[in-house]
Amino acid sequence: MFGSYEFDWSSIPGAMGFLGQGLLVSLEITGLALVAGIVWGTLLAMARLSSIKPLAWAAAGYVNLFRAVPLVMVLLWFFLIVPKLLENFLGLPSGSDVRLASAMIGFALFESAYYAEIIRAGIQSVPKGQLAAAHALGMSYPQAMLHVVLPQAFRNMVPLLLTQAIILFQDTSLVYVSALADFFGAAYKVGDRDGRLVELVLFAGAIYFVLCFAASQGVRYFQKRLQTA
């Protein structure tokens, strides 16, 4: 199909500033969702491992629900439906700020479900005796988790958490459905404006590939160093 297609990359150099800003937005979203995902994911993981059954069931339900629906759908719900509901029930003023914030929250809630599973496995990788020893020294459950179990769990999980962060960075490309000017959204806009969608989408793909490949090589290097240390 590209046989007769004439590539024209000339609209890219002039759009570098705009694209760069988009990349920054993507990295910001990644950072925010990463922090929210780890914090909320840790709480979900602890709830899921809790001996309080209703809490464990609620957390399991949450994780399974978000892992069973496509991200794009969650984003659209949170972009289109949740703000409407808030407007109707809470009488909030309508506006794009609410919609964008809502889409971001949806994104973080979705990614947390994946982090929760990684963190749960990490917590379970710490021998039970460690918690018993912390309790035996008089530490409360939160103290024991915070100072003894979670630091070890996170140390075991670092490579997996970083790998998931790379996936999360790729997932940010889907927020273009919420009209946020992330990197992919910016590339799409430029291509659409200049009638050069093919070039811009290829270019965006190449940048995603280079960044993610470099990052995953970095994770592998880090992992090797952890193993030999």
Place this chain on the structure above:
Amino acid sequence: MITIDKVSKHYGNFQVLTDCSTHVNKGEVVVVCGPSGSGKSTLIKCVNGLEPFQDGAIHVNGTSVGAPKTNLSKLRAHVGMVFQHFELFPHMTISDNLRLAQIKVLKRDKDEAAEKGHYFLDRVGLKAHAHKFPGQLSGGQQQRVAIARALAMDPICMLFDEPTSALDPEMINEVLDVMTELAQEGMTMMCVTHEMGFAKRVAHRVIFMDHGKIVEDDSKEAFFANPRSERAQQFLAKILQH
């Protein structure tokens, strides 16, 4: 100091402890032995509430362990426990292992906690290793650190659950020596161990458990001279062969 009164515990249908009663007086050293699976670990973990039990009562220094309103953290802060697999915190230096609970649980300030930790580290002969991580020490050294960590909390009594059974033979004595010294200073101790030499030298009483029951509870002299039950006789015969 410790009284265990008609304690029973079951997991579903499986009876782990049946009607166990005994006591440990202040300054007394009681050795608990018995075949694997007889409930020794479960019993000793009931004493500081690490394992819940369904029937009976345990009191430590007058506090009821099983009572719902008991502050278990507060109780455990002053009941030292040493585990078979040491359970030092591998992500912290020896110094920090010794300090953590003093700071977080007893609210001691950092310098005081460090000083106290180093004092006990010195007592178990490992002063030079304060900056190392647990993984850099031998098993015997790790267990001595674990004892020092418990002592730094100023315990009113100490519980030991097979403290030497995960150790290579040449390291057993360094740990038993520390325990012997502790006993001679008058520490109240309840020790699950199969080290009958230690029991003969140090214990005041010996408890023998089988199938979740306390089968013998006697003075050391009576126990070693003439165990009453056949199971205990067989057990002793087997273990003293080594």
